[in-house]
Amino acid sequence: MTLAELAAVLAAVTLVVAGQVTLKWGMELVGPITGARLRQPFGLLGDVASHWQVWVGSALYVTSAAAWIYALSTVPLSVAYPFLGLTYVGVAAIAVTVFGEWLTPAQWIGIALVVAGVVTVALTAGAA
């Protein structure tokens, strides 16, 4: 795995997490989508579109897909895909730092295992 390949994979993973969190932020501002709101589809779409977080989140998703396709052009799938395990680490990190949630000791161990697993997978793809 070259440094450029590693960078592309990590960029895709980071962008996915950023996109998820931003989109979730936007959709929480939109509020619960009830049956009544679904009967007014244009009003609902207008609500959704009125939040910049929705646009930024979607853009991050699209960018992440682009980085992912670029990474997959040279990185084998069995190497690249396990890196997505890092999304759990990213979501947990944001939950802890931004939202003040807390993790159990078992969850910290789990996160360490995910990181160790990703490093192991990367090592089997040759030195960076």
Added chain:
Amino acid sequence: MASPIADGGSRTVRWIVPAYNEEASIGDLIDRIAEVSSAEGWEFEIEVIDDGSADGTGEIASWRAAAGVPVRMLRNDPNQGLGRTIRRGLKDAAERSAPDDVLVTLDADLTQDPGYAPAMLAKLDEGYDVVIASRYRAGSGVEGLSALRRVLSYGASGTVALLRPIRGVRDYSCGFRAYRANALREAFAREGDDLVCEAGFACMVEIAERLREHATFAEVPFTLRYDAKRSASTISILPTIGAYFRVIARVSAAHRKPVPAATLAVAFASIALGASGQLMLRQGAAPLAGSAFAATLADALATPEVLGGLALYAASSALWLAVLSRMDVSVAYPLGATGYVLVVLLAWLSGEVVPPLRWFGVALIVLGVLLVGWLGVAPKVGAGGAAARRAGDRA
């Protein structure tokens, strides 16, 4: 609502003392409770639940009642064990309580000094529902217990803390606790007599476990005075530790949201579509290797496999979003983890060389994801939640 203390002692402190063959201690304990309560100016009541004692426990407590100490006597006949005894006491006291009353449970053997109760109530007034006198805080201690038993009990609490931690709790098994009466009333309304199923000492772990989603917990340091004990010990450590595991497994399973088969089927479909999509993306993108980023992307968007892969990816994401809210993390995370195995398996079947070490790495990731979602303990909102709300009510 104003603070109960500022109301001039409108609340009653209800002491709940399960006692089995404690004639050597019960009299002194009642006197000590009365001394502490009077010094604090509390309205109080001491509820002694005599668990079918064969000695003079009941008589001694009755003499104190006759002498004017506010003692309420309940008696189990025959002996029922700590779990049912504490349940009877909690239920009886909770039913007779005003919402702001406080229930304090403690052992009858003088190992737990009632003198810690003022600190426990002060903590309760910070907005917590349960305050535990903890053996595992800075300033805590244990007197008169062998090193082996201390290590065993520390290990038992540590194991519970690792498997099912509750914010603010280190001592899961200590029976010296203060509860807001309302928290227990709500718990009995919710769980009925199932609030305490365990017959033995593990009932303390069980009560904490059943309150975990609904109550806020805090601790104050305390020193367990085993050297003050005058009766023989009735606890056997190893079976009790076994019971801790049983309690945790049973209660966490009972509180888990069941997942309908249709939801599971959609989740699996999402995973299968996602994995197929990934394989198509790779097969579409691989021939483009070596070009610059922009050129690769432009070519990729003209490649049917890449477009198909993206479509499958979008479909998979939509299905996943549709079912995610209907699954606990304890279900969703393990399902998500199977995706890693499936994708690497598909890659291998399509001709990629997957060395054993890479499989090992994937196994680590899967195990890690399982642990993160383990036993359904989602990352929890901080202690701010219920406690802050309640503090807000008071202000």
